[in-house]
Amino acid sequence: MRVIGLMSGTSYDAIDAAAADLRLDGDRIVLQPLGLISRPYDDDLRAAITAALPPATTSLADVCRLDTFIGQAFAGIAEQAVEQLCGGHADLIVSHGQTVFHWVDESAVRGTLQLGQPAWIAEATGTTVVSDLRSRDVAAGGQGAPLVSIFDVLWLQGRPGTPVALNLGGIANITVVPPVGAPLAFDTGPANALIDAVVRELTGSAFDADGVMAARGRVHEGLFERLLAEPYYRRAAPKSTGKELFHLGYLAEKMAGLPEIAPDDVVATVTALTARTVAEAVRGYGGTEVLAAGGGIRNPVLMDLLKLELGGIPLLSTDELGLPSVAKEAYAFAVLGFLTVNGLAGTVPSCTGARHASVLGSITPGRGTSPISPPGPYPVALDLATP
Structure with missing residues (x-):
């Protein structure tokens, strides 16, 4: 068909x-x-x-x-x-x-x-x-x-260890396929949602092309800690979220009371947030490899940060397994x-x-x-x- x-x-x-x-x-x-x-x-x-x-x-x-x-x-x-x-x-x-x-x-x-x-x-x-x-x-x-979880489970089961399928769209989601027991899938939090919102507001561009702003900036530790305190990250899976939570107004609330933060530093901070929350989710469920797809894999700064946060867990694109990453969903x-x-x-x-x-x-x-x-x-x- x-x-x-x-x-x-x-x-x-x-x-x-x-x-x-x-x-x-x-x-x-x-x-x-x-x-x-x-x-x-x-x-x-x-x-x-x-x-x-x-x-x-x-x-x-x-x-x-x-x-x-x-x-x-x-x-x-x-x-x-x-x-x-x-x-x-x-x-x-x-x-x-x-x-x-x-x-x-x-x-x-x-x-x-x-x-x-x-x-x-x-x-x-x-x-x-x-x-x-x-x-x-x-x-x-x-x-x-x-919903991509059924595709991931059918495709990845039988691979060695515990493969994890990752999609980096506006929201990041993973599917965990363990060798024994039931698979699990959930939204880990924002992928490009906050990055794109900040870049659009500050520059008028649709996204941080090639991660240029994130590369120039430095993570603002105060804002980073506030963002990581979001209760969603501690909820048990299955769970899902969206731009109903992670939007520009949400970020503005987290920045309230902080000294003015340079635009590049804001972008660097929300980029680091995506890498940290994805990696913590992968490690939390014993992932042994990550197979990534979605628009976020075209951001080299995000991918480099994610590799660092994963601490040696292999990070591949689905292209390397024969499935075009841009078309996976x-x-x-x-x-x-x-x-x-x-x-x-x-x-x-x-x-x-x-x-x-x-x-x-x-x-x-x-x-x-x-x-x-x-x-x-x-x-x-x-x-x-x-x-």
Whole structure:
């Protein structure tokens, strides 16, 4: 089955479309990557998303418009992916949409909202769409995150030691796959969320390109200690978080009463925060290697700090195992949708905290026959195939 996964993360800078040939081979999923394209949000839409996100207030009219405009943006890149990556035909499109709110009440998730009306994608491409993949896990008592955990578990189990999959998006999350016992996954805290927020506020740039500001700056120990005191880091897993907590206003509160801090030092401090909190989470669960993906791996200062904090635990990118790091999340959601249309659950309860595993998402039919199959044996592993 030729499947396209559409993903825009908590940094909401662009939409990624990754295409794959997916098939069930006995008790294994075989994934052959077909390529990735990425399209930035246009400036007006990105500004509208920014204006609607917490702690800002918004209206139902704004939510409706965003749902439409984001859906149309996803539809545009889906059309391009069908033509450029799939030779004019895809069997299924899986759309994560754009997360605009993740409702965390203490340690429980009460709801989650991703915008990007899938009807626009189905109408533009004629292809069946699976969307809204997080809500069913939340309804089953789970965090609705990190949903990539099932991909990580299927892919990494059997590797020596305790491999840890790391995603450095707006928020950092890990999946821990021990040789014995249940796997575990959770958001460790901010990855690029605070870095990007500071850089955008101070310079107007979208992110700290090549870690230049962090490299020039020095960690402010007073601010660093305040940030590390955040109670979220001490909560037991499974747990999840988002920009509802880690945003510019949050950082301003932590800086209150401190002497003025140079911009480069602020960026250096929040970059060090990401490295420290990720490394503590990895060490806390006995990780023996870290396989990283996400936009944060393109920040050399962050990666160097993370290597230092990991203290000898190997840090690799998923590219080194044959999976393009920039496309990993989009491929993971392609797999989730593939499981859905095969009637198979897309969650690992020990990773999300749900009462049970669930078949995820809502299905928007395309034109013609929808690719829905009766459930078969559940896969136990995921293999990468080469063209």
